[in-house]
Amino acid sequence: MAEAPLLAVESLSVAMGVTPVLEDVSFRIAPGETLGLVGESGCGKSVTALSIMRLLPNPPGRIIGGRILFDGTDMLSLDIGALRAIRGDRIGMIFQEPMTSLNPVYTIGDQIGESLIFHRGMNGRTARSETAKLLDLVGIPAARNQLDRYPHELSGGQRQRVMIAIALACRPRLLIADEPTTALDVTVQAQILDLIGRLRHELGMAVLLITHDLGVVAEFCDRVAVMYAGRIVEEAPAAQLFKQPRHRYTEALLHTMPAANPPGRKLPSISGTVPAPADRGEGCIFAPRCGFAIPRCANELPPLTEPPHRLRCWNPA
Amino acid sequence: MTMPWFIRRILGIVPTLFLTWSIVFGVLQLIPGDPVMLALGGTPASDEVLDNERRRLGLDQPVYIQYLTFLKKMAVGDLGNGYSSKQPVSEMIAARMRPSLELALGGLLVGIVLGVALGIAAGLRPHGWIDTAMMSSALVGVSLPSFWIGMLLIYVFGLQLEWVPILGDGIDALILPSITIGLFLAGGLARLIRSALIETMTQDYIRTAHSKGLSAVRVVAKHAMRNAIIPPITLLGLQFAVLIGGAVVTERVFARAGLGSMLIDAVLTKDIPLVQGLVVYTTTAYIVINLLLELLYGIVDPRIRSRRA
Numbered sequence: 001m002a003e004a005p006l007l008a009v010e011s012l013s014v015a016m017g018v019t020p021v022l023e024d025v026s027f028r029i030a031p032g033e034t035l036g037l038v039g040e041s042g043c044g045k046s047v048t049a050l051s052i053m054r055l056l057p058n059p060p061g062r063i064i065g066g067r068i069l070f071d072g073t074d075m076l077s078l079d080i081g082a083l084r085a086i087r088g089d090r091i092g093m094i095f096q097e098p099m100t101s102l103n104p105v106y107t108i109g110d111q112i113g114e115s116l117i118f119h120r121g122m123n124g125r126t127a128r129s130e131t132a133k134l135l136d137l138v139g140i141p142a143a144r145n146q147l148d149r150y151p152h153e154l155s156g157g158q159r160q161r162v163m164i165a166i167a168l169a170c171r172p173r174l175l176i177a178d179e180p181t182t183a184l185d186v187t188v189q190a191q192i193l194d195l196i197g198r199l200r201h202e203l204g205m206a207v208l209l210i211t212h213d214l215g216v217v218a219e220f221c222d223r224v225a226v227m228y229a230g231r232i233v234e235e236a237p238a239a240q241l242f243k244q245p246r247h248r249y250t251e252a253l254l255h256t257m258p259a260a261n262p263p264g265r266k267l268p269s270i271s272g273t274v275p276a277p278a279d280r281g282e283g284c285i286f287a288p289r290c291g292f293a294i295p296r297c298a299n300e301l302p303p304l305t306e307p308p309h310r311l312r313c314w315n316p317a
Numbered sequence: 318m319t320m321p322w323f324i325r326r327i328l329g330i331v332p333t334l335f336l337t338w339s340i341v342f343g344v345l346q347l348i349p350g351d352p353v354m355l356a357l358g359g360t361p362a363s364d365e366v367l368d369n370e371r372r373r374l375g376l377d378q379p380v381y382i383q384y385l386t387f388l389k390k391m392a393v394g395d396l397g398n399g400y401s402s403k404q405p406v407s408e409m410i411a412a413r414m415r416p417s418l419e420l421a422l423g424g425l426l427v428g429i430v431l432g433v434a435l436g437i438a439a440g441l442r443p444h445g446w447i448d449t450a451m452m453s454s455a456l457v458g459v460s461l462p463s464f465w466i467g468m469l470l471i472y473v474f475g476l477q478l479e480w481v482p483i484l485g486d487g488i489d490a491l492i493l494p495s496i497t498i499g500l501f502l503a504g505g506l507a508r509l510i511r512s513a514l515i516e517t518m519t520q521d522y523i524r525t526a527h528s529k530g531l532s533a534v535r536v537v538a539k540h541a542m543r544n545a546i547i548p549p550i551t552l553l554g555l556q557f558a559v560l561i562g563g564a565v566v567t568e569r570v571f572a573r574a575g576l577g578s579m580l581i582d583a584v585l586t587k588d589i590p591l592v593q594g595l596v597v598y599t600t601t602a603y604i605v606i607n608l609l610l611e612l613l614y615g616i617v618d619p620r621i622r623s624r625r626a
Contacts, residue, residue: 053528055524055527055528057519080533083530084530084531084532085530086530087527087528087529087530088528088529088530088531089530092528093528095521095524095525097521100520100521100522101521101522101524101525102522102525103522103525103526103540103544104522104544104618104619104620105543105544105617105618105619105620106539106540106543114529114531115529115530118529118530118531119530150619150620150623152619152620152623153623163525166525166529167528
């Protein structure tokens with residue numbers, strides 16, 4: 001990556017109480033680039049996203065090490081005022097649950113316009129007409145008539161569009177999308193992804209897309225980072241990762257995709273479960289579930305190699 | 318053809334009022350003793366006088382006629398005349414309403430200011446020192462009998478420090494009784510706001526509000542409080558309804574001539590029309606305030622509005 005990164009997460013470690021949930025997580029996103037962060041539930045994807053915005057509930061969440069550089073500024077050293085100036089303005093965020101992420105007692109117009117009033121100093125009327133334009137942008141029909149509607153009057157897909165409008169209100173340079181389609185119907189999922197994809201180009205923003213859906217990553221992301229049990233185990237340009245996965249976990253994950261299997265056959269699964277933090281040994285955490293583990297895997301943690309194809313494995317494919 | 322939700326709510330109280338008045342009428346039928354004897358206050362009288370009096374009060378009519386007459390009178394606000402004063406009950410109540418209303422409003426004001434401030438402070442830092450101190454003192458505020466708090470306030474601020482008068486009709490004489498009532502209200506209110514706020518602050522939309530870069534004050538005041546406020550509104554409304562019927566004990570302690578003292582006197586002198594009038598007034602006020610509360614919920618929470626539409 002020749003260009004200076006927009007976001008650089010360096011050796012981020014986070015604990016929930018005394019339990020480590022993220023260990024030594026590092027990745028970079030260039031301006032306008034889309035990075036997919038994938039892994040199964042509980043691997044630390046959402047914790048990573050919330051940590052960047054410093055929205056992790058504390059207690060119990062605690063950032064215990066590392067740096068998060070956004071446009072050269074360390075988010076972790078900012079005071080709350082400077083942090084708030086970035087939140088919602090230069091970094092927008094959308095969440096997994098559109099049904100509960102909007103405040104039920106305020107109109108959508110109010111909730112979208114709020115960022116404009118706060119960050120852009122607009123008055124109510126300007127914010128309102130700008131909000132109508134935003135609703136247009138995210139594909140809500142008859143936008144101006146929709147401003148006074150309440151979240152409970154909208155479908156899940158429409159609510160997620162409203163969330164996107166909130167996140168994009170101030171034209172952020174980075175959009176963090178934390179499983180934006182998981183809670184939606186399949187047909188709506190595609191629409192929302194198309195929308196994010198289109199807006200990413202129109203607004204020239206970088207996207208950190210968090211998902212457990214590899215299909216989404218394949219068509220959407222420039223690069224992919226795969227997480228397992230709080231660590232990044234592999235990171236590569238999307239095309240390369242899908243064509244030639246090197247980490248055994250990535251490989252197994254790709255095998256579980258419906259598209260990778262002939263129709264009618266039972267989908268393969270990865271045997272075993274992620275070990276609890278207390279049961280983890282010194283070595284690679286995936287080793288107990290790995291069909292290719294060598295003796296070294298159980299005893300010694302593999303280091304993450306350098307870009308462009310980063311890998312944390314002793315016996316790669 | 319659908320009516321606006323608030324019109325339906327307003328019409329909805331008619332059966333409730335009807336039922337309440339019917340119960341009041343029924344209970345009065347069960348009171349032992351001859352109403353005419355009570356009306357004459359025990360004065361010895363000839364049968365002719367008793368019959369005339371009975372006819373005058375309509376008590377010679379069959380019960381169902383009495384019942385219909387009663388309902389008709391209630392509907393137009395005619396509560397009859399008191400036995401002892403011979404004055405219309407509605408006028409007697411109206412004359413004593415002001416002190417009770419003032420006290421109810423004063424108590425409510427103190428209760429809201431104190432309860433909201435403490436509830437928010439405790440709810441934002443559960444198990445912090447403000448919370449711990451507040452929760453124990455709130456328990457004390459709710460548990461201590463109001464006559465004791467009232468007398469304590471009179472002794473300290475009225476008699477020892479002489480900051481405020483302990484008697485009178487002025488606004489300064491309202492301070493101590495308002496605090497007496499307000500402390501009681503604040504205890505329950507603070508606990509309710511605390512728990513509602515703790516729950517609200519974990520909601521996803523609070524995280525969304527933070528992700529927009531809003532200040533903590535705005536997140537709490539705008540996004541959390543409007544969602545956390547409904548249980549406290551209910552509590553306050555119902556307590557206010559009780560208070561406007563007269564804070565019996567506090568009025569006695571501070572010698573305020575309100576409805577509470579009036580009710581005690583009416584019961585002691587067996588002034589049936591006055592007791593009946595006060596009961597009808599209190600229950601009706603209760604029902605009307607309940608209605609206002611429901612309308613208020615609809616304003617605070619749009620989901621309630623559309624559910625009822």
